[in-house]
Amino acid sequence: MRLHISHKTHYSYDRPVPYGLQQIRLTPKSCVTQSIKNWTVDIEGGREECAFDDQHGNRVQLIGLHAGQQEISITCSGDIETLPTNGVVGPHSGFAPLWYYKRHTPLTKPGKLIRKLAADMPGNANTIQRLHDLSATIREAIAYETDRTDSGTTAEEALKVGHGVCQDHAHTFVSAARLLDIPARYVSGYLMMDDRVQQEASHAWAEAYVADVGWIGFDVSNVISPDERYVRVATGLDYDEAAPISGIVFGGAAESLLVSLQVQQ
Secondary structure, three states: OOEEEEEEEEEEEEEEEEEEEEEEOOOOOOOOEEEEEEEEEEOOOEEEEEEOOOOOEEEEEEEOOOEEEEEEEEEEEEEEEEOOOEEEEOOOOOOHHHHHHHOOOOOOOOOOOHHHHOOOOOOOOOOOHHHHHHHHHHHHHEEEEEOOOOOOHHHHHHHHHHHEHHHHHHHHHHHHHHOOOOOOEEEEEEEEEOOOOEOOOEEEEEEEEOOOEEEEEEEEEOOEOOOOOOOOOEEEEHHHHHOOOOEEEOOOOOOEEEEEEEEEE
């Protein structure tokens, strides 16, 4: 399937900004599930200071705001050819070793609720089926509902309130999988919705590593493994390591954000 993506993020400030720096991960990965036909990242109101590949193989760009600027726009667009692989991404690669993906972070640190969830998972010689069961269990425990959590909500907190979004589902999945001694990571990317082109936000899911198969994706929010409607962009231990955009602004200016995202075949 050939997907076209157009994603614009516009920040505006109520006063001139003396200094600001944005870290962006908005360039899709080339892998067995997808090939990048063309991709551009355009910046208005700032400039690229440097670019590098991080320990996960994510393309990272550091964007500096022009001094005195009150607006900055980051627009990425392009065409991606995707393949149906039943969620299988394949062998491990990158600078980070597999054991690194068993490491908990502040966002994925398990508390008593996640520990109980993992302990209650029935033993199954088929690791892939066990991971699908884990995905379904988390989806039942955390209802999909917006405006109940934010980017700083931990997996344990989301499980406690019983509501969340794709980010919370992915965090809870990787937290529980690591307790089961399975390497797991967070994925940010795009999903073509079946009923609309215009979308409110990008998507997130999880991947787990299974011996003799490799990395496999699990979208807890939709209780499926990613298919050709999905585009992988960045991976990490949690949201903080795979966030599309993060940064700092000095000067005390109030910030407003406008996002426009279209994903279509």
